[in-house]
């Protein structure tokens with residue numbers, strides 16, 4: 001039986017969450033309850049849509065082929081809470097697209113990477129995960145609403161960009177001047193409203209008539225107006 005992934009949204013092409021043209025995948029479910037998270041709709045692990053991994057991989061490959069995408073950004077929700085399924089997903093997609101880089105946002109903090117193990121140790125709570133065979137670049141750390149920043153690709157100053165693989169180093173050079181900056185947003189139509197992707201400069205103001213989905217780790221704003 002196929003492993004399942006609980007997904008909140010999928011959009012492409014996304015240009016504001018990493019280099020080039022990307023597929024954006026937002027997972028559903030996060031148990032962290034960070035103060036200031038304004039993506040509460042992505043916290044319950046009962047929402048979103050359940051996808052069998054092979055079916056989702058085919059959907060992603062179709063987008064990559066049609067749109068000639070360069071990479072995939074995985075956000076949420078908490079991607080590492082579904083790491084086994086995401087690892088399988090990336091492995092399947094890379095059977096046909098080995099140069100598709102992956103950028104993953106997590107609210108966990110990267111503590112250590114034992115040399116040559118391919119593993120990473122994360123804190124709060126402590127977990128050990130295999131990462132280098134499916135994550136090229138990792139941006140870690142909870143979004144801290146009181147510490148917003150205009151650093152490229154990050155929503156608060158505690159977040160750090162970790163290049164885990166040669167492909168990660170290639171796609172994310174040390175000079176990030178050409179990367180999307182905070183405040184660069186783009187919108188996508190969804191059945192129940194407008195999904196806005198990108199790193200906000202600060203917490204988005206929401207229309208009094210609107211239902212907000214919000215900003216997660218300072219990386220994604222979703223508003224339903």
Ligand code: SF4
Nearest residue numbers: 030033034037107217
């Ligand atoms: S900011 Fe991210 S890690 Fe924190 S509760 Fe929201 S989705 Fe979870």
